[in-house]
Amino acid sequence: MKNSSYQSQDDVFIQRLTHLILDKLKEEQFSVEHLAAEIGLSRSQLYRRLKRINGQTISQFIRQVRLEEAKTLLENDVGTTSEIAFQVGFNSPAYFHKCFNDYFGFTPGALKKRARGEPDDQYDNAVDLEGQPDKIPRKDEGWLKVIPGYHAHRQRLRFILLLCGLLLCMVGFTCFLTERSYSDMLTVAVLPIDFLAEEPEQAYLTQDLNEALKMELGKVASLRIISKTSTQGIAQRNLLLPEIADQLKIDAVIEGSILVIGDSLWINLQLIEALPTERQLWANEYQMELDNANPFQPAFIQEVTRQIKTELIRVDDQ
Numbered sequence: 001m002k003n004s005s006y007q008s009q010d011d012v013f014i015q016r017l018t019h020l021i022l023d024k025l026k027e028e029q030f031s032v033e034h035l036a037a038e039i040g041l042s043r044s045q046l047y048r049r050l051k052r053i054n055g056q057t058i059s060q061f062i063r064q065v066r067l068e069e070a071k072t073l074l075e076n077d078v079g080t081t082s083e084i085a086f087q088v089g090f091n092s093p094a095y096f097h098k099c100f101n102d103y104f105g106f107t108p109g110a111l112k113k114r115a116r117g118e119p120d121d122q123y124d125n126a127v128d129l130e131g132q133p134d135k136i137p138r139k140d141e142g143w144l145k146v147i148p149g150y151h152a153h154r155q156r157l158r159f160i161l162l163l164c165g166l167l168l169c170m171v172g173f174t175c176f177l178t179e180r181s182y183s184d185m186l187t188v189a190v191l192p193i194d195f196l197a198e199e200p201e202q203a204y205l206t207q208d209l210n211e212a213l214k215m216e217l218g219k220v221a222s223l224r225i226i227s228k229t230s231t232q233g234i235a236q237r238n239l240l241l242p243e244i245a246d247q248l249k250i251d252a253v254i255e256g257s258i259l260v261i262g263d264s265l266w267i268n269l270q271l272i273e274a275l276p277t278e279r280q281l282w283a284n285e286y287q288m289e290l291d292n293a294n295p296f297q298p299a300f301i302q303e304v305t306r307q308i309k310t311e312l313i314r315v316d317d318q
């Protein structure tokens with residue numbers, strides 16, 4: 001059970017996060033990475049701490065703050081639903097409507113009506129509109145209702161609008177899933193492997209190992225692997241690890257070396273957490289014989305990947 005002091009620290013931390021999000025409320029592009037940078041933690045550290053405190057991912061927490069602020073604005077009737085959606089950082093009113101309804105259990109329109117003291121039985125939703133057509137006041141029908149085909153046209157228009165709304169919801173939900181899955185992933189860079197031998201004709205071994213590791217790690221759903229172009233460009237600049245982590249927006253790096261002694265190949269690999277301070281998470285040394293053109297057999301690469309994945313999952317769950 002947590003003591004009151006620790007709870008108080010968590011409360012202060014949540015308040016700081018909330019204020020940071022509110023300060024950037026209108027910035028739709030304010031992301032998980034931006035929030036982590038503002039609070040001074042890596043994305044994985046912020047993710048683990050939020051999970052421990054309230055069981056939420058970072059994206060869920062940001063969305064919650066936006067929706068709570070939207071509720072306050074709607075209750076004060078400071079603008080239309082669409083205007084308020086944009087004010088709190090949603091770029092799609094339809095997606096805002098869905099998120100609001102999912103979170104609070106009622107629509108933004110229903111909240112605005114209650115705030116104005118209006119009755120709730122106005123048949124706002126599509127089911128009511130279809131189920132109770134005779135009870136809806138139609139201010140625009142007047143003389144138009146005598147035009148042949150007018151009601152059929154209204155039905156077609158209503159169907160088209162409903163279809164468009166469903167498509168927008170599907171797009172919004174897809175974006176939500178993509179954002180959520182992306183924010184929960186750990187980002188890893190496999191830095192160029194050092195070649196410690198005098199025979200330059202064997203330097204190809206470092207590239208083979210680097211590419212094999214990236215390909216196998218890329219199959220792990222919870223990891224995002226930085227591209228070869230990005231890692232090579234960074235490596236040529238001789239930056240310190242915290243600088244590399246800041247520029248590539250990564251959580252950890254894999255680095256290593258290959259040493260050739262006669263017909264033997266010695267491989268040293270390390271997994272290092274990049275921020276806030278450098279910390280070695282895992283290291284191992286492997287020895288094999290140079291008895292074929294490609295000593296990095298699938299079984300070897302899969303075993304190395306399994307060890308790295310196991311360590312990353314262990315650290316992320318702490």
